[in-house]
Amino acid sequence: MRGTPLSAILILWLGSAVAVSNFQLLNGRIFVYVTEMKILAIVFWIVVLAAIAWCGMHSIEMMIYASYHPMYARGDLLYPLRVSSIPLLILTSIVVASLWLWRRPLQHLIYALGMFVAASISLTIVLPRVESGYKQIYYVGEERFEIPWQFSPYSGSPDLGGKDFRIIATIPELIPEYDTREKTVTIGISIKEFPERAETNSGSTCSLADSYGRISCRWPYGKYFLDVSGDQRLFAEDKSGLYPAISALFDSFRVEAE
Numbered sequence: 001m002r003g004t005p006l007s008a009i010l011i012l013w014l015g016s017a018v019a020v021s022n023f024q025l026l027n028g029r030i031f032v033y034v035t036e037m038k039i040l041a042i043v044f045w046i047v048v049l050a051a052i053a054w055c056g057m058h059s060i061e062m063m064i065y066a067s068y069h070p071m072y073a074r075g076d077l078l079y080p081l082r083v084s085s086i087p088l089l090i091l092t093s094i095v096v097a098s099l100w101l102w103r104r105p106l107q108h109l110i111y112a113l114g115m116f117v118a119a120s121i122s123l124t125i126v127l128p129r130v131e132s133g134y135k136q137i138y139y140v141g142e143e144r145f146e147i148p149w150q151f152s153p154y155s156g157s158p159d160l161g162g163k164d165f166r167i168i169a170t171i172p173e174l175i176p177e178y179d180t181r182e183k184t185v186t187i188g189i190s191i192k193e194f195p196e197r198a199e200t201n202s203g204s205t206c207s208l209a210d211s212y213g214r215i216s217c218r219w220p221y222g223k224y225f226l227d228v229s230g231d232q233r234l235f236a237e238d239k240s241g242l243y244p245a246i247s248a249l250f251d252s253f254r255v256e257a258e
Contacts, residue, residue: 040108040111040112041100041106041111043111043115044096044111044114044115045093047115047118047119048089048092048093048114048115048118051085051089051118051119051121051122052086052089052090054122054125055085055086055089055121055122055125056086058082058125059082059083059085059086059125062079062082062083063083066079066083069178071134071136071149071150071152071153071178072149072178074132074134074136074149075129075131075132075134075149075150076129076130076131076132077129077130077131077132078124078127078129078130081124082124082125085121085122085124085125088121089118089121089122092114092117092118092121093114095114096110096111096114133148134148134149135147135148135149136149136153136156136158137158138153138156138157138158138162138165139156139157139158139159139160139161139162140156140162140163140164140165140189140190140191140224141160141161141162141191141223141224142160142161143254143255144254144255145165145189145250145253145254145255146253146255147165147167147253148176149178150176150178151167151168151169151176151178152167152168152176152178153165153166153167154166154167155188162191163190163191164188164189164190164191165188165189166186166187166188166189167186167187167188168184168185168186168187169184169185169187169249170183170184170185171185171228171230171234171235171242172236172241172242172245174245174246174249183234184230185228185229185230185231185234186228186229186230187226187227187228187246187249188226188227188228189221189224189225189226189227189250190224190225190227191223191224191225192220192223192224192225204217204218204219204239204243205217205218205219206218206239208232213231213232213233214229214230214231214232215229215230215232215235216228216229217229217235217239217243219243221247221250226243226246226247226250228242228246
């Protein structure tokens with residue numbers, strides 16, 4: 001009878017020791033888990049802030065460049081995604097923060113996916129250009145012209161009733177050189193204000209455009225005038241072959257009405 005209380009005390013002591021040991025082990029695991037989650041959360045926010053800083057700097061540079069060279073931006077299929085990187089990163093951080101407020105602590109997978117998305121968005125800044133095949137649409141009168149962006153088309157109207165527009169190219173090859181203005185000329189098309197007059201249907205005329213050695217030549221092109229201007233050193237003495245070539249180039253821009 002006397003051994004029974006001693007056995008009970010021994011069993012109770014052993015049980016308590018095991019319970020305390022298990023509690024300490026569980027508490028240690030919880031501490032490690034919570035610590036890991038805090039570290040992962042900190043890493044996630046560092047990654048997001050670094051991505052915002054990186055993308056913000058380059059997005060601003062791209063938007064400034066695009067304001068001076070809009071056709072270059074339109075010719076890049078990934079440009080809209082590149083300049084949208086900041087809103088996308090902010091949206092990612094809002095989604096993760098909302099999930100944390102709703103069901104904290106978050107699982108490792110959510111933070112990992114958030115960092116993957118942030119890294120993927122940041123990569124759009126450094127991805128190579130993807131040619132979009134963009135063509136600028138201008139109207140001269142009621143006729144539609146679609147000009148590849150590499151010709152730097154400008155000064156035209158995207159609506160019916162336009163008066164003129166201009167492009168930039170080399171001569172005599174008529175190759176677009178978007179990145180440089182060296183050895184290029186400006187070529188334009190304009191509507192004839194008085195097509196019935198004889199002088200508007202006469203041959204080509206060339207004249208000195210300014211005191212810097214630039215010349216300007218103009219000739220009839222159906223209902224329109226074509227003109228080319230640039231450094232006179234770029235022009236050959238015989239320009240008879242240049243006019244048909246430029247006319248053919250503008251024929252290639254013309255879109256027949258359906």
